Amino acid sequence: MTVTTTGGGPRGTAVSARPAPRRGAGALGVLGRVWLAALALAGWEIGTRQAESVFFPPPSAIAARMYEQWLTGPAGRVFLTDEALETFGPSLARMLGGWLIASVAGVALGLAIGRSRALADYVDPLIEFGRAVPPSALVPLFMVLFAEVTDMQLATVVFGVIWPILINTIDGARYLDRLHTDIAQVFRLSRAQRLFRLMLPAAAPKIVAGLRLGLSLSIILMVVSELVGSTNGFGYELLDSQSLMDMTRLWGIIVVLGILGYVLNTTFLAVERRVLSWHRQAQQTT
Amino acid sequence: MLDVVNLSHTYGTGPKAHHALGGIDLRVAEGELVCVVGPSGAGKSTLLRSIAGLLTPTGGQIRVNDTEVAGTPGDLAVVFQDYSRSLFPWVTVGDNVALPLRRRGKDKAARRAAAAEALAEVGLSGAAGKYPWELSGGMQQRVAIARALAYRPALLLMDEPFGSVDAQTREDLEDLVLKVRDHHRMTVLLITHDIDESVYLGDRVVVLTKAPATIAGELKVDLPSPRDQIATREHPAFVHLRAEVGRLVRGRDEHAPARP
Known part of the structure; x- marks a missing residue:
């Protein structure tokens, strides 16, 4: 489904019977959507300039600092400085690594548990307990258990992220359409076909929702895990700025984390739209 | 029998x-x-x-x-009453028909050909690339019949x-x-x-x-x-x-x- 935005050409009036696109068209539409953000930014700038507080530097100063700190590197690597690479690299690796491990484990376990009533009855209390434990509470434990700091951080991310993925997958796999399983049995679909052509796609809408929740959790847990005993990454940078009372740098890291979360979520949504296009369309027509 | x-x-x-x-x-x-x-x-x-x-x-x-x-x-093949639920909405019509043929030991090209032939037989040649929800109810039931036919059940x-x-x-x-x-x-x-x-x-x-x-x-x-x-x-x-x-x-x- 593509929504084409026409700039009121000769056929502009002819198609007026069609439902108007929900979002505004063209440059005016973009302006209509960002004006509030621009206003907020302007307000922030003016407010902080008036206040002249060391704790609240103006956004222009934050942006300048971010640029100087991270984007003044060689052109060959998109201007990223060494400091940027040393911060973003390890943090993203922990976050995405932990999310991937949790995704694979969560989906595999979830499908098995979702398809077996007996197994579900056994492990349900365990899952309920496990998800109720705040992952941050386990950081001290993981610090003792794992000699390597990176392992501790990965474990923290995995442990926090796996629950929504696991629970959503169980839910998706549990309620397969009876007629679909009948078809699979009558036509003797193989185990692999049942898994990849029936269970996974049928559970996909729920699984994807779990993966998205997990992704946003993984940012939080990445930072939390880096606030202890780390020597690089966003969490370490935050602590370091705090101890140096370098508030502009501290704010810069907060802004970057916000941008990172936004970009990840937007990317994920774009992928989701492609992967689940059958689901959206089938919902619309039936 | x-x-x-x-x-x-x-x-x-x-x-x-x-x-x-x-x-x-x-x-x-x-x-x-x-x-x-x-x-x-x-x-x-x-x-x-x-x-x-x-x-x-x-x-x-x-x-x-x-x-x-x-x-x-x-x-054995079965055609159920509820056509809207008997096809998998996440695969194309052609794949729905071809899916059961894997067990019959046919390679991919043969499965595709058999599916196309069965679809043609029920008057749906050319629909293989569509998704079930793009078809009317009667056409979906034709697909279900084609799936049964391609399976060549006794x-x-x-x-x-x-x-x-x-x-x-x-x-x-x-x-x-x-x-x-x-x-x-x-x-x-x-x-x-x-x-x-x-x-x-x-x-x-x-x-x-x-x-x-x-x-x-x-x-x-x-x-x-x-x-x-x-x-x-x-x-x-x-x-x-x-x-x-x-x-x-x-x-x-x-x-x-x-x-x-």
């Missing part, structure tokens, strides 16, 4: 138990098209699900080619296959079933609550009683072939047969002209 011997089934136990089937004996010969009719709730679907191996009957036997089967017989079970489509589509699909059945000499067991349909399609009509279902009677249909939606339905023998079946379904008499 198919022998159902003293088949009985009870759902649940104790005072809440529901006796769906009370001892059914049914025989379908090779190449025969048998229609099973009965009042709603007579256990028609229980009978079909038992034969398909989708439920384990509490009593009796099912034999295919003189061998007793437990579970789903190997050479026995085709149909559970009220045209119960959810409009009248015109229904007639088209009835004639489609007659055509492909003639072409492939398939053995078909079709379940319906529609008396006219059972007489129009069947070589033989078997009538079930209310639950717990037993055989109320059966009638041989000797109408001229090929059948025609207009001419066959005004044939005196058709009118007579449908009256007979109607009486059996209503359970007018215990001493009906049973078992000719």
